[in-house]
Amino acid sequence: MKKHYIIFAGLVLMGIFYPQMFPGYLSVAITLLLYAGWATAWDILGGWAGQVSLGHASFVGLGAYFVAVGTSHYEIAPWWTVLMVLFAASLVAYLWGRLTFKLKGPYFTLSTIAIAEIFRLIAINEGWLTGGATGVFIMTLPEPFGLDLFSRQVNYYLALAFAAITVLVVMLISRSKFGYQLRAVREDEDSAMASGINPTTVKLKAFMLSGALTALGGGIYAIFLSFIEPHIIFYLLLSVQIALTAIIGGRGTIWGPCIGALLVVGSGEIFRTTFAEANMLIYGLLIMVVVIFMPRGIVGEPARYLIRRVYAKRAQS
Amino acid sequence: MMFDYVSFLQNLSNGVLIGGVYALIGVGLTLVFGVMKLINFAHGDFVILGMYCAVLLNSLLGWDPYLSLLVAMPLGFMAGALLQRLVLSRLMEAPPESSLLVTLGLALVIGNILLLTFGAEPKSVNVSYASSTVSLGDVSFSLILLLAGLATMVVIAGLYTVLNHTELGRAIRATADNRLGAELVGINTRWIEAVVFGIGMALAVTAGVVLIPLLFATPTFSGAIFTLKAFVVTVLGGLGNIGAAIAGGLLLGVVEVMGASYLTSDYRDAYGLLVFLLILLLRPEGLFGKTVKRV
Numbered sequence: 001m002k003k004h005y006i007i008f009a010g011l012v013l014m015g016i017f018y019p020q021m022f023p024g025y026l027s028v029a030i031t032l033l034l035y036a037g038w039a040t041a042w043d044i045l046g047g048w049a050g051q052v053s054l055g056h057a058s059f060v061g062l063g064a065y066f067v068a069v070g071t072s073h074y075e076i077a078p079w080w081t082v083l084m085v086l087f088a089a090s091l092v093a094y095l096w097g098r099l100t101f102k103l104k105g106p107y108f109t110l111s112t113i114a115i116a117e118i119f120r121l122i123a124i125n126e127g128w129l130t131g132g133a134t135g136v137f138i139m140t141l142p143e144p145f146g147l148d149l150f151s152r153q154v155n156y157y158l159a160l161a162f163a164a165i166t167v168l169v170v171m172l173i174s175r176s177k178f179g180y181q182l183r184a185v186r187e188d189e190d191s192a193m194a195s196g197i198n199p200t201t202v203k204l205k206a207f208m209l210s211g212a213l214t215a216l217g218g219g220i221y222a223i224f225l226s227f228i229e230p231h232i233i234f235y236l237l238l239s240v241q242i243a244l245t246a247i248i249g250g251r252g253t254i255w256g257p258c259i260g261a262l263l264v265v266g267s268g269e270i271f272r273t274t275f276a277e278a279n280m281l282i283y284g285l286l287i288m289v290v291v292i293f294m295p296r297g298i299v300g301e302p303a304r305y306l307i308r309r310v311y312a313k314r315a316q317s
Numbered sequence: 318m319m320f321d322y323v324s325f326l327q328n329l330s331n332g333v334l335i336g337g338v339y340a341l342i343g344v345g346l347t348l349v350f351g352v353m354k355l356i357n358f359a360h361g362d363f364v365i366l367g368m369y370c371a372v373l374l375n376s377l378l379g380w381d382p383y384l385s386l387l388v389a390m391p392l393g394f395m396a397g398a399l400l401q402r403l404v405l406s407r408l409m410e411a412p413p414e415s416s417l418l419v420t421l422g423l424a425l426v427i428g429n430i431l432l433l434t435f436g437a438e439p440k441s442v443n444v445s446y447a448s449s450t451v452s453l454g455d456v457s458f459s460l461i462l463l464l465a466g467l468a469t470m471v472v473i474a475g476l477y478t479v480l481n482h483t484e485l486g487r488a489i490r491a492t493a494d495n496r497l498g499a500e501l502v503g504i505n506t507r508w509i510e511a512v513v514f515g516i517g518m519a520l521a522v523t524a525g526v527v528l529i530p531l532l533f534a535t536p537t538f539s540g541a542i543f544t545l546k547a548f549v550v551t552v553l554g555g556l557g558n559i560g561a562a563i564a565g566g567l568l569l570g571v572v573e574v575m576g577a578s579y580l581t582s583d584y585r586d587a588y589g590l591l592v593f594l595l596i597l598l599l600r601p602e603g604l605f606g607k608t609v610k611r612v
Contacts, residue, residue: 052414103597106356106417110548111597114590117545125583236541240421247418278432280537284425291418292407 001175004254008167015160019153026152030224032265033159034217039246039257040166041213046243047251048170048179049206050186051101055112057238058119059089059211063218064228065123068136077142078149082219086212093211097204113236120234135229138222155224162220163258166213170254182206186252214242237280244283248290250297259299323455328574334462336570337469338524342543343550343562344473345520350551351493351558352513355405355416359423361543363518367393367525368440368534369431375442382442382529383464389522397518398511405514406507424540431536439533465527472523473563476516480559489513542586549593568592 018029038060046052063085070081100111124133141149148154173179181202184192189199222228232238241264249260264286268279294301346360367389374385404423408416449460480486491499492509500506525534532539546569553565569589576588 052417099598106413107597109414109417110356110552111594113545114549114594114597117590118587118594121584121587237537240425244418244421277437278429280425281429281433284422284429287422288404288419288426291411291415291422292404295411295415 055116063215089215250300332571340566363521367522393522
């Protein structure tokens with residue numbers, strides 16, 4: 001576990017100096033960090049608790065809309081709206097989970113799509129609340145400590161902080177009692193119940209944490225884009241992207257979602273000119289290859305191999 | 318206010334006819350689920366493939382969309398069977414999520430390849446009879462919708478005959494009932510699965526061809542919508558039950574059209590989803606579920 005913290009510290013340090021080294025590649029890095037954070041947050045529910053959600057765009061949208069509508073319609077500073085949305089997203093996740101956690105496996109996944117679509121339709125149609133189908137512009141933002149929130153550099157550090165927080169949360173969870181409860185529920189709910197775990201409560205906590213963190217990223221995303229559209233931000237494809245990023249990297253691993261984000265955003269950048277708008281092609285091909293040939297993901301598969309070798313050695317000696 | 322019977326009947330007939338096409342899409346999905354326990358996320362994109370097949374044949378050879386069924390159906394069948402043998406058969410032992418994720422990947426691949434080949438702008442086929450109607454009393458039926466309903470009935474009747482009156486159909490039903498038992502009496506279930514996936518894809522492609530005079534085909538957005546509709550239809554009736562999928566399709570068509578004209582059309586797509594959620598939560602075995610599949 002210690003080595004994970006060393007890797008984490010090294011990566012954060014590298015992240016801090018990145019803008020000085022590659023000032024021209026800030027937007028790519030922001031996208032990468034946001035996806036890494038979202039995928040890691042998704043993984044709390046999807047990987048550690050084993051409940052595959054294809055509705056996480058709702059939380060991105062919730063975060064983005066709180067921040068955007070807060071600043072443009074009510075002139076509330078983004079840090080207050082972000083605090084508000086942490087509570088709002090947890091509440092939404094709680095109600096959502098209460099409603100659908102009795103569904104298992106693929107049925108749960110289908111229900112998340114349906115609920116997320118309903119959120120999208122609300123965002124498009126309830127113009128008085130959300131600005132409707134045209135979206136919301138963020139024109140002015142306050143300047144805390146003289147920082148210009150519109151500058152790429154500030155956006156970058158916000159995204160870095162978001163990714164670092166989510167990864168840190170997952171690192172803390174992975175060795176905590178809660179983390180073991182999550183894994184127990186994922187592997188076998190009945191056995192988990194037999195050992196005194198309430199699966200629904202554990203899943204609810206995971207969903208609330210996952211949803212709140214995703215919404216936090218959504219708020220930062222809104223500041224980064226400074227223009228949000230319901231068609232994009234609540235769309236099924238964003239949910240799919242977030243989920244696939246984590247699954248490609250490796251579900252239920254600390255670094256899997258980050259590696260997934262690196263791979264997906266990186267290859268998207270490389271093939272940008274070749275495929276233009278068809279960039280989801282890469283997600284499609286990667287997920288097929290990963291699920292068929294390395295079902296535990298790009299990080300999960302070698303990690304499992306290493307662990308098995310360690311155990312084999314221990315058994316020999 | 319007097320209740321307007323004419324417009325009510327008009328809406329009802331439109332709903333039933335559209336619902337017939339939904340049923341056609343749903344039947345393919347439910348058949349595949351019943352036999353292979355496979356949740357096919359690419360089903361809606363198969364529908365889009367059918368649409369583009371008709372568009373292509375129309376623009377290259379000037380074929381009428383209904384004529385292109387002769388090409389699209391066998392092609393869809395072969396493509397489906399091949400897909401099953403080459404890709405999906407590798408996942409038979411894997412957890413159910415794996416097949417969901419692979420078909421989701423497949424959906425993205427199909428949608429984006431279509432986007433690369435045909436471009437993002439919506440495509441359709443113009444037919445001379447696009448706005449013709451047939452009147453029955455005060456209620457008028459759109460000719461295209463009628464043809465779509467007719468095609469649906471023919472295809473579903475054909476499927477029914479195959480399933481219930483042929484040796485192949487018996488083998489398919491046996492595999493759906495009890496895979497191991499079917500293997501014990503000498504049915505090659507691997508082959509049956511390829512055939513069933515082929516049939517499922519052929520049905521989806523047919524629905525796409527039938528819909529093209531009515532709707533525009535767009536490569537990436539509409540696939541997911543059809544997949545979702547197919548799931549709504551099948552869950553309405555209970556996954557794996559063909560008769561129920563037909564009823565589910567008709568119900569969805571009517572609910573959508575009625576909801577759009579009597580409540581608000583902004584939420585046209587939401588009515589189906591709400592019903593879908595309610596059924597999932599309250600009656601997971603489906604409205605007409607005798608075969609109880611515990612969720």
